Amino acid sequence: MTYCVGVMVDEGMVLLSDTRTNAGFDNISTFKKTFTYEQPGERVIVIMSAGSLSITQTVIAKLEEAIEDQEPSPSTSFMHAPTILQSAEIIGNMLSEVSAGIKQKMARMEQSATASFIVAGQRSGGEQRMFLIYPEGNFIEATDDSPFLQIGEHKYGKPILDRVILPDTSLEDAGKATLLSMDSTLRSNLSVGMPLDLTVIKNGACKVDKHYRIEAGNRGFTAMSEAWSETLRDGFRAMPSMADVDAENTSE
Amino acid sequence: MTYCVGVMVDEGMVLLSDTRTNAGFDNISTFKKTFTYEQPGERVIVIMSAGSLSITQTVIAKLEEAIEDQEPSPSTSFMHAPTILQSAEIIGNMLSEVSAGIKQKMARMEQSATASFIVAGQRSGGEQRMFLIYPEGNFIEATDDSPFLQIGEHKYGKPILDRVILPDTSLEDAGKATLLSMDSTLRSNLSVGMPLDLTVIKNGACKVDKHYRIEAGNRGFTAMSEAWSETLRDGFRAMPSMADVDAENTSE
Numbered sequence: 001m002t003y004c005v006g007v008m009v010d011e012g013m014v015l016l017s018d019t020r021t022n023a024g025f026d027n028i029s030t031f032k033k034t035f036t037y038e039q040p041g042e043r044v045i046v047i048m049s050a051g052s053l054s055i056t057q058t059v060i061a062k063l064e065e066a067i068e069d070q071e072p073s074p075s076t077s078f079m080h081a082p083t084i085l086q087s088a089e090i091i092g093n094m095l096s097e098v099s100a101g102i103k104q105k106m107a108r109m110e111q112s113a114t115a116s117f118i119v120a121g122q123r124s125g126g127e128q129r130m131f132l133i134y135p136e137g138n139f140i141e142a143t144d145d146s147p148f149l150q151i152g153e154h155k156y157g158k159p160i161l162d163r164v165i166l167p168d169t170s171l172e173d174a175g176k177a178t179l180l181s182m183d184s185t186l187r188s189n190l191s192v193g194m195p196l197d198l199t200v201i202k203n204g205a206c207k208v209d210k211h212y213r214i215e216a217g218n219r220g221f222t223a224m225s226e227a228w229s230e231t232l233r234d235g236f237r238a239m240p241s242m243a244d245v246d247a248e249n250t251s252e
Numbered sequence: 253m254t255y256c257v258g259v260m261v262d263e264g265m266v267l268l269s270d271t272r273t274n275a276g277f278d279n280i281s282t283f284k285k286t287f288t289y290e291q292p293g294e295r296v297i298v299i300m301s302a303g304s305l306s307i308t309q310t311v312i313a314k315l316e317e318a319i320e321d322q323e324p325s326p327s328t329s330f331m332h333a334p335t336i337l338q339s340a341e342i343i344g345n346m347l348s349e350v351s352a353g354i355k356q357k358m359a360r361m362e363q364s365a366t367a368s369f370i371v372a373g374q375r376s377g378g379e380q381r382m383f384l385i386y387p388e389g390n391f392i393e394a395t396d397d398s399p400f401l402q403i404g405e406h407k408y409g410k411p412i413l414d415r416v417i418l419p420d421t422s423l424e425d426a427g428k429a430t431l432l433s434m435d436s437t438l439r440s441n442l443s444v445g446m447p448l449d450l451t452v453i454k455n456g457a458c459k460v461d462k463h464y465r466i467e468a469g470n471r472g473f474t475a476m477s478e479a480w481s482e483t484l485r486d487g488f489r490a491m492p493s494m495a496d497v498d499a500e501n502t503s504e
Contacts, residue, residue: 155407159436163484175494184411198497210498220496231487232415239479242427244472245450246462 001191002152004033004048005161005178006118008130008142011171012202012209013120016178017048018186020193034197035060037067037079040207043123045078045087046199050152051115051135058098059115063091084121088131088139091119096137116151124206156188157181175200176224183225196221253443254285254404256300257413257430258370260382260394263423264454264461265372268430269300270438272445286449287312289319289331292459295375297330297339298451302404303367303387310350311367315343336373340383340391343371348389368403376458408440409433427452428476435477448473 004017017033031053038044049056066076074080078087095115106113114135122128130142132149142149144167150158157180164177175198185192194216200209214221256269269285283305290296301308318328326332330339347367358365366387374380382394384401394401396419402410409432416429427450437444446468452461466473 155440156411158440159408159411160484160488162439163481164488172494173488176488176491179494179497180488180491187414188407188410212498214497218497220492220499223496224492227491228487229415231483231490232412235480235483235487236412236416236425236428236432238483239428239432240472240476242424242431242472244475245431245466245470246464247472 001189002033002050003150003154003157003182003185003189003192004050004118004152005148005150005154005157005181006048006120006130006142007148007161007165007169007174007178008120008128009147009165009169009171009174010167010203011174012200012205013046013128013130014171014174014178015046015048015118015120015199015201016182017197018182018192019195019197020191021053022191028193030193030195032197034199034211036199036208036211038207039079041124042206043079043121044201044206044208045084045119045121046201046208047091048118048151049115050117052102052113055095055098055102055113055115056117058102059091059094059117062098063094066090082123083126084119084123084129084131087121088119088129088133091117092133092137092139095133095135099135099137118149118151120201122201122203122206128201128203153185153189153192157185160184171200171202179221179224180228183221183228253441254302255402255406255409255434255437255441255444256285256302256370256404257400257402257406257409257433258300258372258382258394259400259413259417259421259426259430260372260380261399261417261421261423261426262419262455263426264452264457265298265380265382266423266427266430267298267300267370267372267451267453268434269449270434270444271447271449272443273305274443280445282445282447284449286451286463288451288460288463290459291331293376294458295331295373296453296458296460297336297371297373298453298460299343300370300403301367302369304354304365307347307350307354307365307367308369310354311343311346311369314350315346318342334375335378336371336375336381336383339373340371340381340385343369344385344389344391347385347387351387351389370401370403372453374453374455374458380453380455405437405441405444409437412436423452423454431473431476432480435473435480 022028078090117133120130133139196214330342369385372382385391448466
């Protein structure tokens, strides 16, 4: 399993992924799931992946081949496409193509494999955009009403995002919220694991502002995780009592 | 969908269920999912159900038939079984039997239906016990290490329980935590909905201590929900900054 989350606020975008992959509980490895591409000041695109490694690695490899082609085409290289929307289409088409090929092989063994992506980016002169690409290759886009996207094990970490993230949330707070969202997921699902890859892109900069790995035991992340637990426990203690709910009940 | 949660602490047990059932988004109804049975002071058993109504209603109806039999047998009536463990077995067996029958009908239409239960109870002289009965009819039991059980849409509401519930948590706090766990689920999944059914059983009493319905708009529940949002937002603002995580990163 995997957990990747992307948040898009007015100030920019934050992308966070874990690195755990597993084929059964006794076959656990660390793989990078965040891939960054940039022509600083001109174009930045970040891809995060979830699902079968056999699909995601092939898709990324083929996409990179198209970028590095001697004469790259704007219809196959997402770094040469005229818009981020068209970049998302190129990635979606490649996912669909690779999935279809692997699906045939898997069907012979009565198995299945799927993958999905979050694609975030900006071109000089354009808006920042973020897409969630489904296993079928079609996609949806983050909007002011829904300013974050998640793939993989998304449920545990959704409540904090639902409560905190708005378009005018600061980039700093967006980063904090993605880290807490990941923290809740790490606690509740063993198949999501450290280290983490965090990427920050400022709106308009068209380059990666920060991109670093948070290793297990990172003191800042551990402190944040403990402070959040403390906050929840203290807040919980200070809450109104169940008796208030009781007072207005309709007894059966 | 459904969300039911049962918490077992030293002081007693709290059981909370929603009431929404849906067959498609335009066919939504309210059905009770919590069923209480008691011979006060002697024996109390509470059942909460999730899954296909066609299965859960039939299982409950057949179980009640066995209890109301002229000469009820301890091997088929869970209110006459010598232990709560054996009550859980009776319920599991009935679930397995009913599911198998319905499965054949569903298979003809290439559909499937499943259900699961949480069973909590105590007999005079015995320990309080709580079981999660899987669709296959087998079950697991709540323990000091895992003092809560969930069925249905369980992920959104798990983080708060993971952080708060221990065996020595007070019954009052256990109730508060189940309500907040439900609140997070209601916010994140439309198919879980008000009103709620809350049941409280005190350890050793062998009777239902409280059992009431919390209607939409209950002022106590709304206040609790708002206070929790406030707590999370305030706590979030007071958290250490992302820069602390940043400070110790391993740049790629």
